[in-house]
Amino acid sequence: MAVRRRQRLGPGGGRALLGAVLLCVWWRAAAERVRYTIAEELGRGSLVGPLARDLGLSADELPARKLQMASAGKKQLKYFTVNEENGNLYVNERLDREEMCGESATCSVSFEVLVHNPLSVFYVEVAIQDVNDNAPRFLQNKFQLEINELTSPGARFYLGMAEDPDVGSNSLQGYELEANGHFTVEVKASEDGSKSRPELVLAKALDREEAAFHELVLRASDGGDPARTGTARIRVTVVDANDNAPVFSQAEYTVHVPEDVAVGSTILTATAEDADEGQNGQLKYSFHKISYRDSKLFYLDSDTGEITVRGELDFEKISSHELEVQAHDGGELFDTAKVIITVTDVNDNVPKISVRSAINEISEDTALDTVVALLHVQDRDSGANGEVHCTIEGNIPFRLEKSLDDYYRVVTARELDREQVSEYNVTVRAADGGSPALQSRAVLCLRVLDVNDNAPVFAEERYSARVAENNAAGALVLTVRATDADWGQNARVRYRLGEGRVRGAPLSSYVSVQAETGALYALRSLDYEQVRELRLWVCAEDGGAPALSSNVSVVVQIVDENDNAPQVLYPAPAAALGSGSGGAWSGVELAPRWSEPGALVAKVVAVDADAGQNAWLSYELAKATEPGLFRVGLHSGEVRTARSPLARDAARQSLVVVVKDHGRPALSATATLSVVLAESVAELLAELSSATDEAAEPGEPAGSLTRWLVLAVAAVSCLFLAFLLLLLALRLRRWHRQQLLPPASGALRGVPVSHFVGIDGVRAFLQSYSHDVSLTADSLTSLRQCEVVCAAFLSKETDRRCGFRVA
Template sequence: MKIAENAALGTRFSLENADDSDVGVNGIQKYTLKPADNFKLEVQNQPDGGRFVEMVLQNPLDREKEETHSLVLIASDGGEPRRSGTVRIHITVLDANDNSPVCSQPVYKAEVKENSPEGTVITTVSANDADNGANGQVTYSTAHVAKETKQLFEVNVQTGEIKVAGKLDFEKSKTYQLNVQASDHGGFSDTCKVIIQITDENDNVPTIQLMSFSNSISEDSPPGTTIAVLNVDDEDFDGNGAVKCSINSDVPFKIESSLTGYYTIVTEDFLDRESNPEYNLTITVSDQGSPPLSSSKNINVKVSDVNDSPPKFDHSEYTKTVAENNSPGLSVFTVSANDADWGQNARVSYFLQERDINGLAVSSLVSVNSDTGVIHAVISFDYEQIKWFEFNVTARDAGSPPLSSVATVKIIVQDQNDNAPQVLYPVQTGGSLVAEMVPRSADVGYLVTKVVAVDVDSGQNAWLSYKLQKATDRALFEVGLQNGEIRTIRQVTDKDAVKQRLTVIVEDNGQPSRSATVVVNVAVADSFPEVLSEFTELTHDKEYNDNLTFYLVLALAVVSFLFITCLVVIISVKIYRWRQSRILYHSNLPVIPYYPPRYSDTLGTGTLPHVYNYEVCRTTDSRKSDMKYIVAVCGAETVN
């Protein structure tokens, strides 16, 4: 039999009757139920004389205490000896949901690390339900939990496992409380508390915040000048939040701690902008976690300039060679000075220092561009007047107060071959004639005379050489190449002409070379009267030759002029006729016919004694298609 444990008292359960073949007293007389703790037996007589046996529940059943009951029903007759029959009754107590779930602990405590991954099991809650089957199945859920907390944790409905469902952050909340409810299917429940403690992890990088910062500092600032104040913070706790701040060691700065979490960066030494115009500072902050976390911040500090560096020339002395006869305004060369300062303090200007050079102010010889330092020649230099000169150039910056330096410039004037040789002897005169006498008894190598010449240039431009250009008798005289000496190269004879004319050219060694020519008259004679008569004729011949040349040139000029004049007149007449014909051709004036003269047959042998030629010009345009008529009369015959 199956009886629910929540069956009401007095509930009747019908039992089968026993059969006895005997009758009367020997038939069934009595039913007995053993044990009779929870049930009692009632026998009811039926109208047909039969009996109806029922089992009545007299004490409540409790499945949780006893799930089954075993009873024995005994049926006894009244005979002698007494006989009985038994039947075993197995009663299974069916469970009823009469027990609530009970949590194993009213309060659970658990720890979990922040930033634990989702799915991490924190703890497991459990509850027991004395019921059986579906009535004893417990499910778990959270009750009365904030939405944010519910998003961070999840409870397994069947097992009661509590897992991480979101990102835990110790810095946001250190403790969470969950109310976990254990419920059965009958609506009974029990609630327990789960307190979850979040343990800190070193998951926060220290932060750096500049409270004040000056990105520029003067290079004359004393040591200990503050350039930055910063605040350092780490949201972690204990060792994870303990920080240490430092800067890179290759800069002239140091970091000092003033208050907790506050640091000051100050200068450690004097600064020099010319050595290093700016510094890159790396601020590093690290905590003491495991593993430690760190962060850094870069700041750039510029060193502002102070005018503490004067301009410096590339050289203290400059030497430049300039060829003479230069054009005024020529750019000679450029001086340059550098200033290690910056901005206005580094803007360099150039000035000449006035002084006298051979009685002239230096500014009348050269000038300097104040911005670029280019030195220009003011005049054209002449080596023969000034061979070199020196002057000073000042470089001054625009700082306050300004600083300056001086460089010496030496200009060397280089000689050019701009002067031709000058013949000093023999002197060339316009009127009188000078001649050198050579006796007819002169031997080979006889010194006739010496051509003396000078060149005001210098160096190789003044090296002179002498050459015999023309001579009346080239076999009689020679000229020394270096000394200009005119000597005989053979014995003078009686056949040699008295009048000897030598043309000597004097050349220098310049590039290109320049030259001068001198005419040397030599008289080969033993007496002065002979020389005088010969050279008088020579003078007259020279004057005659000069007049003849003049007349020839004049005649050539006159003939050329007449030829050109005739040529111009002919061309003008041709142009005039052409223009007149063009005017007539384009005009609308009436045409006057032109009748050519009558021509006769001069031979008189033809049959046509007279020939008439007519050329008629009609309209202006008809000249494009002229018509000619030739009429010949012979008897009655007419030919058209």
Template sequence: RRRAMAIARQVLCLSAFLSVPHARAEPIRYSVAEEAESGSLVGNVAEDAGLTAAQLSARRARLVSEDGRQHLGLDRGSGRLVVAGRLDREELCGQSATCMLPFELLLANPLQFFRVEVALEDINDHSPVFPEERVTFKILERSDPGSRFPLEAARDLDIGSNTVQAYSISPENEYFSVSYGGHSVNDKSVELTLEKPLDREEEAEMSFSLIAVDGGSPPKSGTTQVNIVVLDVNDNAPVFTQKIYLGQVLENLPEGSVVLSVVATDRDIGINGETSYQFSQAVSQTDNPFTIDSISGEIKLTKPLDFEAAETHELSVRATDGGGLSTVCKVLVEVLDVNDNAPELVVSSFSSPLPENTVPGTVVALFTVRDRDSGANGKVSCALEDQLFFSLRPAYKNYYELVTVSALDREETAQYILTVTAADAGSPPLTSTQTFTVDISDVNDNAPVFNQTSYTMYVRENNVPTVFVGAVSAADADVGLNAKVTYSLAAVQPAERPSCSCISVNSENGHVFVLRPLDYERLRQTEVTVSASDAGSPPLRANVTLRLVVVDENDNAPLVLYPAQDSSPPSSELVPVWAEAGYLITKVVAVDADSGQNSWLSYHLLRATDPGLFTVGVQSGEVRLRRPATERDTVKQKLVVLVRDNGKPPLSATAALSALLLKDFSDVRLPHGSPATEDEGGSLTTYLIISLVLVSVLFLISTAVFVARKVCKRKELKAGHVLYGADHLQSGLADAAAAGTLPRAYCYEISLTTGSGNSEFKFLKPILPSLPPQHCAVGQGPDDEQDLPCVPVSTEDMAPDNPGTLSAGQFN
């Protein structure tokens, strides 16, 4: 686990190194003696890194070591690098010639990386130690002077000059001397050298101390007791067939597998020629994965080997004969790698979520891959399954970057699950995978969208205030505040026509209300612009047109235009007594300010002096004779015509008119006078002409006053008296024509002759008015202003007629 943590920290350090383009290329190096006291100063890393102490504190400087252990500490206030704990070079680096403690100085805001290496200097804190406290040599008495007897060298955990430098014998012995490393430069073997022949009879045994001294200051030493037994016969030591044995072992070989066999021969016979094998005492038996058969010399495995832990093993085998003579050989075992380790993928940094407006090429993750195998088994390649929006990019050595390659859209994909597969080149290859879940955070890149391109809502006129008429709705593809939609009425541009201020929109739900009662005759429809805005920064908005249509109600009674009801005295229609059934007497003309069926008018005879004499056209309003008139009929007939619209409930108005039944137009019979004599005939005709002229003049004056008051002075009238709107002129004419209420001018030609017993009344075709493009502005304010046509005047009405004949305009 410690090894895994060390690897992870190495990855973190290297990722920091890759993330900082301006990191220092050369490491900062220091040295410190092992076993230095905690708090001892190593160096000022702030000065050497070109930083200030304030920068260390502000940028949260910290130390990251490869093995995860904090051997050193950083004082952010001063930038001093101090010893944080016990530093034992032998524990940290073993017998390595150099002991380096690498670590990284990481700073944030911005991220910066410095490589620091501290060399741990050895001190002489270990004494030489011999493998055995007592060593016994059995030496033939016939051994020649100069014979050498190998000794187990003393081990000193220190290095360099602090390790073993010399050996000596105490007390000095005349027969033996000690030699150290005399064969080659790197030879550190220790041997006893026989200086003169031995004499068993004179001295069968001897004993002395072998002292190993290191080169420290002060020097330290170690001692072992050497016993010499002088033998009489055995003068040949075993001899190995090879000085160095080489063996190769697959790392996956099971326990008990034979690595190799060593062979030593002894020219002696008997017990002196019997050879036994054992590992040298210098080889630790606890960690040794090998065992040797003492008789056959076979070296076997006690546990499987691990190539990743150690690529080679060096063994020392001693062969001893029955007489106590021995010799040593070296065995080198090379461990062969097999593909037994899958690649390891370690993530150094990972950014999630990503904003959807992340530019292509942004680094999402940094990771490293490694395989503890060697050769092709340790060669690793990485692949990304989905490379549509992301891809892998080699960064440095075995580091890879996961980067974006195209624009992201959260509304299309809110989360990406990316799988990186690392595979080695072994046979069969081993793989490992790492999954990255990348969430995409929202940015305000979508404006609200209404569910309709435009809205049309209806409200009946005379509505109650704040009546609900409908709702607008807009949706935003974003999320959170970016998708929170509020509604409002868009401001009217100065160049645009002001809209009706009677509409309100609820900002939360888009409900549309009409704030005040509306009058269809003043305002038939209006348009406003509704704006939907989200809560993003900056906010996005969308507009839609809302058309409010006012639905007409039957709130206006019919208005009788002809005959005028406010004229005094009322005019009378002249009817000859010889008129046949169906004779047109007059036409009642009325209009209704409402629209649709509320303006469809029907005419009915309500009352009459002689109801059986007259009939009224239901649709046209024409008053005609039902039967021929006779002299027995009353001369002056009074009629009341009911004009009723088609609303629910219907509204109505009445038109009062009178008719004079005359034999001829020179014979005027007054309704309440006595019969005229022959002498009064001429004066009666004169009076009748004067009366007709006066009636015509009064009618023209009343008509002019009525038109001026009803049309051009809109402020003095109700909205219901507006006849036609500018934008509904054609439809209004069509409706009135269908109802028989068009204000047509009828031309009547009357020929009156003095003293004549006959009179002529001719009904001509109606004269359709020409409508010049004139407009009158009526209303109370900007909301009520509408363009309405003025009362048309036909050019035919202004033209002079034939002498003796009343024109249509003069008659009306």
């Protein structure tokens, strides 16, 4: 039956109470200790004690606290077990105190108990009480003695001791000899007082002629209830007299032997001398006192007295051996010497690392000093050989802390970053203080769990792309790419478009981004003349909670294509003058017949809504009434005389000028100029009148020409007043550059000023002309053309004007 020992407070005063309180505090600070006492030979399943209750754990706490036995070795764990349901401690295997503790006076089994949530260590000690289950046993069940018949009564003869593995009152208590007329037995205490040995005492003189042999029975008994006994037979042979006994050179032999001494090595030689001669002087050596265990370890040569090692010594099991050697002569005389063999420790035990508790996964945002594992380190050697130093190998964010006795905790020492190291092999090295040192290692595999601590990172700081205008809707513009250093859902990146507007419309109506791939698509056909570039932001967002995001700037440049033909501003289209011609261009210019070669006659002004070389314009004369009379500037569009007009040249010259851009393929437009060669204004008016007559329908009354003349004069007067107002407005710089276009060319509003510049850098609209014009009733068409040209050429950057002199 198990007995649990508790500390009880006696009826002492306050001093005793204070001491008990201090003892309890210290007891809790060091560790909880529970002690039980049970008898040996208990069967499996026998109750040792209510361990959970004694540790202060209730039945409700047991499932969560996970009561677990732990020990330095598996040997201790095999004897006991803990019931997980009720927390009681039971015997797991039959207990044999003698097998467990040998001859030790006390016997106990100690082990640790781990309680989780939170982690605590408790020490449990179970004391094993001895029962009288072993009878005394003689190492030899027969003894042979030879006693000289001249031996005087009172002589003593050493007998072999009996052994009883039990302890206390159950151990060997005494010897008795069966009744006989010559011998008695006496028990003599050993010098150290630890054990008693029997001696055969001669009580009556022997007579060999009366009895040559004596058969005796020696009985050893213990103090158990009931007592157990063991017997040995003694055969005494009566021999002739021998008056010199052997004498050992030393009464006590002492030797120190390392535990790793080789089997068969001689550790000492016990020598004795006998003054007798012959058979009485021939000595034989034997062990007089030796335990059964030591008899397996040492061998004594009976002839030489050499003691050799016959088994492996182990300092950790037995550190000292005490023997007695006896030297016998040829007769009955002998001498005894004590032999003490001290086994010295060598560093033959490697430190042992036991992982008592460990985790294999840890979050990367775990706080510092978090316990990762609990280790127990033990070395069975002693002294410096048993002093163990533990370290963690490598530069890793963990360190060791010694918690209790031989326990170490592995805790976090630095912040963890899964993106740098996702898994650690924590190698703990234990080295003892021996020379050379022995060491062992334990490896803890620890996987770092990811948290969302990294925002997506784009592959480039900014993205740019070029897209040709007139693209197909849904065309791929570019692909942005962002990566997230996290793992799993935290690394899943989705893309979205930032808010914005382009020309008043939402940005999302122009482009879209694919959420999974980051591909940017154009949702509509883009027009360079409307939008030169798109500036937008793309946001990359991961799948963490909360989500992290980052933005990147994207610039999409629209590349111009040659999709706009040149547009001629001057001469004005015939439709603008009310002529009714569809798509052709016409104008009337005056060229005096006395003009020198190179004289400026007119200027063809054209623009192109495209950009770059698609807007670079060139002019060439495609058709002329007199091919060699006029030439056109390749880049300026100026029509000049190539030579002086001749009398044979027709008065009316028709010129067709082709305007081309430099696109591929090139686009073009044509302008038709009518040039009148005249010596005077009258001739000009006559020519104009004839042109008007030709244009008039047949049968029109002549009186209508007068009306047209009156209307022409009124128009010229209004035009003159309009010119004055325009000049005043220009001087006040209140006109905007957009007013450069004539009223009939509303389709060209908004075209940048740079498009009106030729390659040679001369602004097309800054050209002014000054002509002396004589008006007649037939000159209305020419006057209207002149009005349109002057209005188009005026801008806020010049003070030039068209001058008219009416005759």
